[in-house]
Amino acid sequence: MKKRNQKKKNTQNNFAKLSVFQNQKYKFKKKCPLSGKGAPMIDYKNVKLLRRYVSENGKILPSRITSVSQKKQRELSLSIKRARNLALI
């Protein structure tokens, strides 16, 4: 029983990442993984990278979950759409 309860809690925390009452442990990362030095280039040919920012159903994940910056999210969505057109994703 206990294990089951824990699992439920975890899934809830994934959705309620912005809650004020959240546990300190589950605070979301602030840094954008795609900007800064040494970050990978966003490109429609780089399917491996794009797969990370797409849900299982092929939807684009919102930036509040992936903590991608606003500028990079725009680039990302454009290149995901290009990759979709070529049936890469």
Place this chain on the structure above:
Amino acid sequence: MNFYEHTIIARQDTPASQVKVLQEKYSKIIEDNEGKILKFESWGLLHLSYLIKKNKKGNYIHFKIEGNGKTIKELERNEKLDKNLLRYLTVKVKKLDLKTDYFKKTEGMDSK
């Protein structure tokens, strides 16, 4: 002059020799219309993530072109008419990345 990346997908049942014919045909169109091919990549037969005209796989051909609007217009006009092709995509870029080839590694892994 602008830089473009151009990708076309051919039908799954086109043999390798036919793919080469396609490549030569479109390189000729590019060069006839003031264009210049800087790099050519053949990504090979890849799985499509969804069906296009009842095709599960597609032959991907990729060009990196230096040219102007006329070149692309003529190229896309010809591709619209071609029944051997499933899709085409042209992307205008400021700078061409000639080094990285994202599909070379995956090809090697498939053959292993």
